Amino acid sequence: MEGVSFTYPDTGVQALRDVSFTVMPGEKVALIGRTGAGKSTIAELLLRFYDPDSGSICVDDVPIQDYPLEALREQISYVPQDVFLFGDSVRNNIAFGLVGNAEKSPETYAAMAHIHREITDFPKQYDTLVGERGVTLSGGQKQRISIARAFIKEAPVIILDDCLSAVDADTEQQILGQMRQYLKDRTALIITHRISGLMHYDKILVMDNNTIAESGTHEELLLKGGIYAELLETAAKDDR
Missing domain, CATH: 3.40.50.300 (P-loop containing nucleotide triphosphate hydrolases)
Structure with a gap:
């Protein structure tokens, strides 16, 4: 995804602004951010429920629009929020x-x-x-x-869009632990509002103000002391 911006045509609300990131085959990537940051919109664009207003989305260096829609969606397992x-x-x-x-x-x-x-x-x-x-x-x-x-x-690609919000954090971690073997040879994008338990991901994308504000591993983002570190500290206080 390179320089992608998107505004919902029915509401006029801008959901994404100049979003760029790369997911390599087999990577496990977490996408986090506050409510309304645009996380679910990324999933919708990857599945071509909508096309971006500007920028490009490619799979294996091929523009996503060049794939037949059915063939594209056959390669993706998707669990939405609702x-x-x-x-x-x-x-x-x-x-x-x-x-x-x-x-x-x-x-x-x-x-x-x-x-x-x-x-x-x-x-x-x-x-x-x-x-x-x-x-x-x-x-x-x-x-x-x-x-x-x-x-x-x-499917070789799986997208989970905050689909464990109805279970408690401990149960969520048990489920994600059981998933690891299944996801081992797959590319996974896990969208979540829960900040805890992300240290096992290959990459964490942090959304803020409808764009990717930070990107890196758990350790790298902690060292930056930015939004991710702030969210983690807030979550730790809430758990006390």
């Missing part, structure tokens, strides 16, 4: 879209998403109906079932 479940069974929600991939076990991917044990406590386990939009489930359960659905796709 997850959507069908009024169907847990099993079918996880396995959605896997025509011809019956050998993949929803149970395996549910375990990776830290939801398998809870599903086995449901009245009909994986055959339990979740209700329209998952109304019978908690927010955290819906999020983790959506993560299992993303994992079972086995």
Whole structure:
């Protein structure tokens, strides 16, 4: 992504301003920042829900607009903030879209998403109906079932957009720990509002005022003593 700016056409609100960063194949990158900084907009542009007003987005040095839309999205597993479940069974929600991939076990991917044990406590386990939009489930359960659905796709790129906001910080770290083996050979962009537990990422991008204000590893950003260090200090105080 190079020099990207974007304003939502329906509201006129500028969401991104001259945003530039590079993610290498296999990198695990965290994208953090305060609410309204533009984090989710980056995910929307990568999936081509919108195109930028200016600047360029390339995948393997090829402009993203040159890829057929379906082919582009086949390469990306995406879990948005506002997850959507069908009024169907847990099993079918996880396995959605896997025509011809019956050998993949929803149970395996549910375990990776830290939801398998809870599903086995449901009245009909994986055959339990979740209700329209998952109304019978908690927010955290819906999020983790959506993560299992993303994992079972086995795409080379995964984008998680603050999709663990409904679980507590300790559970989030357990889930991210279980994800590491799955993400080992994949490129991952993890968008989060939680600052703790980011030391394992290859790179951290810090958004402020709708642009990338800082970039580096956990250690590098701490040494800078800038926005990241300030956010980390604030989070530590809140946890006391």
